[in-house]
Amino acid sequence: MQVTNPIPNAENLSRREIAQIIFQERYIKAFQESLPRYPYATDDPTRGVKIMKRENALKRRYIQIGHYPHVVMRIVLDVDAPWPQVEEETSALPPSLMLVNPETGHFHVWYELDPIPLNAPPGRAATLARTIALLARVEAMLEVFYSADPSYNGLLSRNPLLHPPEWRWGGGRVWSLSELYAELRDRVPRGARVQPELVSYGRNVTLFDRLRVEAYANVGAFRGLPGGEVAFHTWVRQRAHALNQQLFHDHPRGPLDPREVEHTARSVARWTWAHYRGTRIWPVSGTGRPDRSQLPRAARAAIKPLKGEALEKHLETTRPQRVANLEAANRKRRGEAEEALVEALKRLQTRGEAITARALAREAGVSPTTASRWLQRMRG
Numbered sequence: 001m002q003v004t005n006p007i008p009n010a011e012n013l014s015r016r017e018i019a020q021i022i023f024q025e026r027y028i029k030a031f032q033e034s035l036p037r038y039p040y041a042t043d044d045p046t047r048g049v050k051i052m053k054r055e056n057a058l059k060r061r062y063i064q065i066g067h068y069p070h071v072v073m074r075i076v077l078d079v080d081a082p083w084p085q086v087e088e089e090t091s092a093l094p095p096s097l098m099l100v101n102p103e104t105g106h107f108h109v110w111y112e113l114d115p116i117p118l119n120a121p122p123g124r125a126a127t128l129a130r131t132i133a134l135l136a137r138v139e140a141m142l143e144v145f146y147s148a149d150p151s152y153n154g155l156l157s158r159n160p161l162l163h164p165p166e167w168r169w170g171g172g173r174v175w176s177l178s179e180l181y182a183e184l185r186d187r188v189p190r191g192a193r194v195q196p197e198l199v200s201y202g203r204n205v206t207l208f209d210r211l212r213v214e215a216y217a218n219v220g221a222f223r224g225l226p227g228g229e230v231a232f233h234t235w236v237r238q239r240a241h242a243l244n245q246q247l248f249h250d251h252p253r254g255p256l257d258p259r260e261v262e263h264t265a266r267s268v269a270r271w272t273w274a275h276y277r278g279t280r281i282w283p284v285s286g287t288g289r290p291d292r293s294q295l296p297r298a299a300r301a302a303i304k305p306l307k308g309e310a311l312e313k314h315l316e317t318t319r320p321q322r323v324a325n326l327e328a329a330n331r332k333r334r335g336e337a338e339e340a341l342v343e344a345l346k347r348l349q350t351r352g353e354a355i356t357a358r359a360l361a362r363e364a365g366v367s368p369t370t371a372s373r374w375l376q377r378m379r380g
Contacts, residue, residue: 064156069262094173236269244261
């Protein structure tokens with residue numbers, strides 16, 4: 001029985017080249033299957049990117065390879081040097097994939113990792129924080145190792161399915177984070193300036209820590225309200241986007257991707273509402289009395305619920321104060337929103353971007369409706 005060789009001209013190829021063909025194809029197929037259902041993609045990054053269905057995104061020249069909201073799959077670097085100048089580095093630390101620009105020789109280098117989930121299971125938050133810190137350090141060390149562009153944000157890379165095969169190198173190796181760190185520790189020169197705070201994962205951790213503290217401090221104001229859970233989730237989302245702009249507008253890589261912010265906000269809001277109890281007795285805005293459902297049994301016995309006429313009398317007595325408190329809170333919220341929108345408008349004008357309600361809402365961390373109404377008032 002004659003066996004047909006599946007690799008054309010295999011007799012003229014080295015064992016290494018044959019192995020690359022076999023494993024690279026398997027790796028690219030795995031990349032295709034691991035893509036989100038709706039990734040970012042474009043044919044020209046200078047003209048913006050769009051969220052597309054996976055099957056449509058795979059037809060574009062550039063596709064999302066990082067900033068997935070739920071998991072870290074790989075580290076990707078942008079090396080602005082012709083590949084022969086770093087051939088020694090790529091041989092010493094074999095990348096999973098290299099996509100070389102045929103015109104300039106510059107390239108994107110991928111290091112595929114064992115997946116790192118960004119949702120910590122119960123009781124594992126500290127472990128996740130240590131892993132993210134190591135991940136940040138490894139990426140920073142890789143930037144030093146390759147003298148890579150530190151301003152590259154790691155969102156898009158050339159689509160490996162459409163890249164010319166002769167300029168697509170690598171054997172698809174999957175690295176463990178600890179293994180990659182051990183290799184880099186011996187290869188990055190001692191005394192080299194490694195700045196892990198400049199990589200993207202540090203921003204995720206910073207946003208998470210700031211947002212959860214604010215959520216813990218404010219969740220009590222929403223408990224007991226009709227629709228309080230939905231209102232709290234909305235408030236957390238708005239604060240997350242506002243903090244993203246406030247904390248990272250001067251960051252070398254800019255603010256986090258809005259989808260990452262949404263994912264962080266959803267995670268913080270869900271956990272805080274379901275689990276955080278703290279030490280406070282939370283008032284119920286509708287009655288002005290403590291929320292008995294959140295009290296221990298002894299405290300519930302000491303605070304009798306109001307019913308019938310007593311409840312109606314209490315609501316009538318406290319109505320003026322409750323209305324005044326609500327109006328004051330609304331004034332404060334409107335003032336903060338207008339201040340954020342003014343600053344957002346200045347930043348958009350500085351960058352020369354179109355002034356639209358959606359762009360203002362994203363930049364200021366407010367709802368599109370709020371931004372639209374404000375923009376209409378400003379335009380008269």
